[in-house]
Each structure stands twice: as structure tokens, then as C-alpha cells.
Amino acid sequence: MPKFIINGGRKLKGEIAVKGAKNAALKIIPAAILSAETITINNIPDIEDIGKSFDLLIDLGAKVEINGARAVISTKNINKTELLPKLADKFRASIMFVGPLLARFGEAKFPLPGGCIIGAGSRPIDLFLEGYKAFGATIREEDKYYHLQAKQLHGANYFFSTISVTGTESLMMTACLIPGETILRNCAMEPEIEALADYLNSQGAKIIGAGSPTMKITGVDKLSAGTFNIIPDRIETGSFALMAAATGSEIKITKCSPEHISSLLIIFDKIGVNYEKGADWLLIKKSDNIKAHDIKTHEYPGFPTDLQSPYVVLMTQAQGTSLIQDIIYDRRLIWTDMLSQMGANIIMCDPHRVVVDGPTHLYGKKLMSPDIRAGIALVIAALVAEGTTEIDNIYQIDRGYEKIDERLRTLGADIERIN
Ligand code: EPU
Numbered sequence: 175m176p177k178f179i180i181n182g183g184r185k186l187k188g189e190i191a192v193k194g195a196k197n198a199a200l201k202i203i204p205a206a207i208l209s210a211e212t213i214t215i216n217n218i219p220d221i222e223d224i225g226k227s228f229d230l231l232i233d234l235g236a237k238v239e240i241n242g243a244r245a246v247i248s249t250k251n252i253n254k255t256e257l258l259p260k261l262a263d264k265f266r267a268s269i270m271f272v273g274p275l276l277a278r279f280g281e282a283k284f285p286l287p288g289g290c291i292i293g294a295g296s297r298p299i300d301l302f303l304e305g306y307k308a309f310g311a312t313i314r315e316e317d318k319y320y321h322l323q324a325k326q327l328h329g330a331n332y333f334f335s336t337i338s339v340t341g342t343e344s345l346m347m348t349a350c351l352i353p354g355e356t357i358l359r360n361c362a363m364e365p366e367i368e369a370l371a372d373y374l375n376s377q378g379a380k381i382i383g384a385g386s387p388t389m390k391i392t393g394v395d396k397l398s399a400g401t402f403n404i405i406p407d408r409i410e411t412g413s414f415a416l417m418a419a420a421t422g423s424e425i426k427i428t429k430c431s432p433e434h435i436s437s438l439l440i441i442f443d444k445i446g447v448n449y450e451k452g453a454d455w456l457l458i459k460k461s462d463n464i465k466a467h468d469i470k471t472h473e474y475p476g477f478p479t480d481l482q483s484p485y486v487v488l489m490t491q492a493q494g495t496s497l498i499q500d501i502i503y504d505r506r507l508i509w510t511d512m513l514s515q516m517g518a519n520i521i522m523c524d525p526h527r528v529v530v531d532g533p534t535h536l537y538g539k540k541l542m543s544p545d546i547r548a549g550i551a552l553v554i555a556a557l558v559a560e561g562t563t564e565i566d567n568i569y570q571i572d573r574g575y576e577k578i579d580e581r582l583r584t585l586g587a588d589i590e591r592i593n
């Protein structure tokens with residue numbers, strides 16, 4: 175299994191460009207199923223989960239031509255509505271194929287999707303199933319498979335009892351091709367959702383209100399060809415910003431949208447992380463005496479659960495005590511035990527709350543990446559730490575961050591991939 179070997183304690187310096195958003199790309203690829211015409215996607219990140227999404231699409235019968243960060247897709251000849259189990263059960267975003275298949279072909283068969291172990295047990299899909307039922311689909315559960323069918327789908331009024339990013343995107347995509355009007359309430363408002371809606375509207379969809387809690391979608395017969403430029407990854411932007419702050423480095427982050435991480439920048443203002451920003455760049459300056467500050471993760475525009483882990487690392491280097499609350503998932507703070515092994519002073523109050531007392535000196539250790547975001551947090555901790563850290567299971571980092579080792583080396587990081 176490949177590993178990262180990181181020698182910490184160095185300051186980083188230079189510029190790093192942000193890649194296209196993983197969580198936008200993972201929706202745009204299945205959205206190609208909604209149109210029988212040619213779809214072009216630009217700025218695709220070269221990461222594990224994207225490769226699997228393309229493999230799923232190709233297995234369904236689509237034609238995909240990839241040239242660097244651009245893909246040209248034709249789903250005209252899709253001849254299957256069943257997701258290949260050995261791929262679909264490997265990553266959570268495979269669930270994004272279900273709505274488009276149901277909308278275009280009236281049928282979808284899929285296994286329970288896999289992904290990071292951050293929710294209680296396997297991450298639930300009840301909201302998706304409820305939504306498809308509201309659209310008129312019948313659902314059969316057979317031997318770990320779900321089989322959705324519909325002779326005629328119809329628009330619906332659906333209220334999300336829990337705010338869900340992929341749930342909102344799935345029902346929004348499906349409703350685009352369903353006759354009649356759909357109203358979705360208590361929707362997620364992430365920038366990737368708004369970008370997806372703008373793109374679908376450019377193909378002829380009629381979506382109003384994306385990026386707000388209520389959406390109205392009027393179904394159309396078909397969607398035309400489309401081109402989508404994937405927006406910058408706000409979680410990668412925030413991860414790099416937190417990396418700079420935690421290592422006391424000056425780093426310019428380019429090709430990003432600082433406005434998408436306002437919830438983090440507001441905290442930087444309070445804790446003394448100095449920065450400058452423009453429309454598409456962010457310069458994190460060397461900052462001393464960073465102060466501890468509590469956070470509570472929240473759906474967008476609140477503080478993202480995906481930045482909780484790198485933020486915890488920063489708090490181990492900050493002056494004072496901070497309370498970190500992550501209420502979105504049940505198992506997203508368990509990884510902090512590894513930071514304690516590195517020397518951090520962290521008390522787990524319950525699965526949703528940890529208290530961090532800083533600053534503490536961190537030491538290199540042998541660790542294992544449990545999920546994408548805890549994985550990047552361990553990389554940051556290793557860059558802060560004295561000595562050598564070995565991080566195993568880096569597949570879980572490659573799933574979200576393109577060639578992170580190569581890119582960090584350009585900033586002066588001492589990080590090596592051992593195969
Ligand atoms: N939930 C349900 N039932 C459902 C769906 C979700 O109860 O049917 C619950 C979840 O268990 C969780 C809450 O709703 O407690 C919110 O989860 P959500 O559905 O919003 O998460 P997601 O859509 O599966 C996306 C991102 C995650 C990110 C979350 C929260 C993608 C592919 N994934 O997940 O990204 O953490 O939103 O912002 O868009 C990552 O990039 O590392 C990652 C995990």
C-alpha cells in the first residue's frame with residue numbers, strides 16, 4: 175500500500191493553484207445522462223473518485239473522451255440502467271447516477287453506495303428514496319440492491335427533513351425531466367448546487383431558487399448539449415489556507431474563490447491569521463500568536479464539516495482552548511485520537527465534540543488516513559510536527575486531493591510517496 179513519508183518542521187513558501195471542485199465534478203458527470211447530446215466538462219480534477227465516476231458512466235454505455243482536465247461525453251447510447259456493483263459500492267457519490275437514470279429511462283438499479291466512514295454505520299439514503307417515491311417511483315429492495323421503476327413520474331412537493339447536499343442535487347436533477355412542477359424545500363445551498371443548476375439551466379432546464387432553501391423546477395422534455403467549467407474546490411482552498419496558518423507559512427492560493435470560504439475567513443479575522451484576497455486568489459501571511467476559537471460545523475454558508483479536521487490541527491497550534499463541534503456526521507471527530515498520539519492535547523467529550531488545548535508541540539508518528547479530510551489534516555499535522563510521520567492508506571487522501579505530494583513539494587514540503 176502506498177504511504178506518505180513526511181519530515182515536518184519546515185516553513186512552506188510559494189504559490190499553489192486550486193483544482194476543480196471534487197464535489198461539483200462528481201455531480202456533473204452523472205448529470206450528463208440527462209441529455210442525449212454532447213457534454214463538455216472542463217477543469218476536472220484528476221482524483222480517484224472522478225475516475226470511478228467515469229468508469230461507471232462508461233459501463234452504462236456512454237462514450238467518454240478525456241483529454242487532460244477536459245472530458246467530452248456522449249450518453250446517447252446508454253443501454254443499461256444498473257450500476258456496476260463493484261464500482262458503485264466503493265464511493266458514496268455513485269448515488270448521483272440514480273436520479274438521472276430514473277428521469278431519462280424510468281428505471282435504476284443500484285447497491286447501497288460506499289464511501290468514507292464518517293456517518294453512523296453506512297451513510298443513509300432514506301431522503302433520496304423518499305424523494306423518488308414522491309415523484310411516483312416504486313422501490314423494491316432485493317438482496318442489498320435497490321430497484322427503482324416508474325411508468326410515469328410526476329412533479330412533487332418535497333421537504334427535506336435533514337438538509338442534504340447530494341439529496342438536494344439528486345432530486346433537482348431528476349425533476350428537470352419530470353412533467354409538471356416540483357417544489358423542493360429545506361434544500362442545501364452549497365455553491366456546487368448553484369453551479370449545477372446554472373449549468374442545467376444553460377441546457378434548457380427550468381430551475382429557480384438554487385442556492386436558497388426553496389427551489390422550483392418545471393420539467394422539460396429534454397436537455398440540450400452543454401459545457402460546464404467546474405468551479406474551484408472551496409475545501410481544497412480552505413485546506414491550503416489552514417495548512418499555511420498551522421505551519422506559520424506564507425502561501426498564495428490561486429485559481430480559487432475566497433468568497434466560498436467566508437465562514438473560515440471570518441474566523442481568521444478573529445484569531446489573528448493575516449491574509450489578503452482578491453476575486454480569485456488568497457494570500458495567507460505568516461501569522462504569530464494565533465488565538466484559539468470555537469467552531470460548530472453547519473451546512474453552507476456555515477463552517478463546512480469538510481474543513482473541521484484541518485481546523486483542529488490549527489487549533490493545536492493556537493493559544494488557548496477551543497471547542498470543536500461537528501454535528502453533521504457521527505464519526506467525524508474520531509480521527510483526533512491520532513493527533514493526540516502526535517502530542518496534541520485533545521479531550522473527546524462525545525462523538526460530536528472535542529476540546530483542544532494549545533499550543534502543543536507535535537511529534538512524527540506512524541498513522542493511517544481514515545477519510546479524505548482527516549487524511550489532509552494528518553498531512554498538515556505531519557508538516558507541523560518535529561520528526562518523521564508515516565501516513566498509510568493514502569488512497570483516502572488521493573480520493574480528494576490531486577497529486578497532493580507533488581504539489582506540496584513545490585511549496586518546499588518534505589513529502590515523499592512510497593509505493
Ligand atoms: N442524511 C440522511 N439521509 C440521507 C442523506 C443524508 O440522514 O438520505 C444525513 C447524513 O447522514 C448527514 C446529513 O444528512 O448526517 C448531511 O449529509 P449530506 O447528505 O449533506 O452529505 P452528502 O451529500 O452525502 C456531501 C459531500 C460531503 C460533505 C457533505 C456535507 C459530496 C459527494 N459529498 O455529502 O463531502 O461532507 O455533503 O457538506 O458532495 C468530502 O468531500 O470529503 C465529503 C464527505
